[in-house]
Amino acid sequence: MAPDHYLVPARDAEATIEVKGSRFLGWVRRVDSEDEARAYVAVARREFFDARHHCSAFVIGPDGSLQRSNDDGEPSGTAGAPMLEVLVRREVRDVVAVVTRWFGGTLLGAGGLVRAYSETTAAALDAAGVLRRERRVVVTVEVAHAEAGKVENELRARGAEVVGVEYEADAVRLRVAAWPDAVVSLREQVAALTRGAGEIVAGDSVWMP
Incomplete structure (x- = not known):
């Protein structure tokens, strides 16, 4: 493993x-x-x-x-x-x-x-000394402009690590580094915060300090 x-x-x-x-x-x-x-x-x-x-x-x-x-x-x-x-x-x-x-x-x-x-x-x-590196999955959370601030603040308040924010013409894309076993929970949180309108796509694994 x-x-x-x-x-x-x-x-x-x-x-x-x-x-x-x-x-x-x-x-x-x-x-x-x-x-x-x-x-x-x-x-x-x-x-x-x-x-x-x-x-x-x-x-x-x-x-x-x-x-x-x-x-x-x-x-x-x-x-x-x-x-x-x-x-x-x-x-x-x-x-x-x-x-x-x-x-x-x-x-x-x-x-x-x-x-x-x-x-x-x-x-x-x-x-x-030593530094611990942890495996994370970079998840893209796509939400409407009107909801982006609220979703980002709520995710940060719940301990999510937002590593990037991209403002596009049609939506805002938040990049979140999530524990591999927390992707399902993150998907549920985004759905609840956006009344099901937010989209989430799990990407590649990365190593982070």
């Missing part, structure tokens, strides 16, 4: 930790595609060219179906995979995490690397 909501980063954020002289700088960014995620990794490589590693992980899609990670030269499974695990465990989607490491001269071992990359990613996520 397709999800009706999911979490995304609320803002771009960074976090830094140091472990035995090595410095780890973590980025978290909101992305909409794999290309966009990889572009942020490329930015890290250009901006911090003096660092040895730029490890990454990203999760894309409302259901988190696209997941990738990269150790970028660290021992296999010690960087990208634990970063990805943090993103998946936090249930954050449409997100890329990049952790840049400057080697401090002391080997951290596999366990130390896993902890460092996990903690840096988690700290960056904490700094970013």
Whole structure:
């Protein structure tokens, strides 16, 4: 079943930790595609060219179906995979995490690397916060000019989210973002407010904060 909501980063954020002289700088960014995620990794490589590693992980899609990670030269499974695990465990989607490491001269071992990359990613996520996105159906409500103000005010008063109003020569069209299971109720409300004269057409699903 397709999800009706999911979490995304609320803002771009960074976090830094140091472990035995090595410095780890973590980025978290909101992305909409794999290309966009990889572009942020490329930015890290250009901006911090003096660092040895730029490890990454990203999760894309409302259901988190696209997941990738990269150790970028660290021992296999010690960087990208634990970063990805943090993103998946936090249930954050449409997100890329990049952790840049400057080697401090002391080997951290596999366990130390896993902890460092996990903690840096988690700290960056904490700094970013999360925003809930919800699936809505955009419904067009068509009413006469004389009734448009009353209908719009009543719908807003009942909690409907009116996202657009178009004034045409023959009618006024209100665009309402409704919960999928509330379309029938909205249809009944419009019918009652317009004595059956108002028309309502359910359109595409959209994701809204």
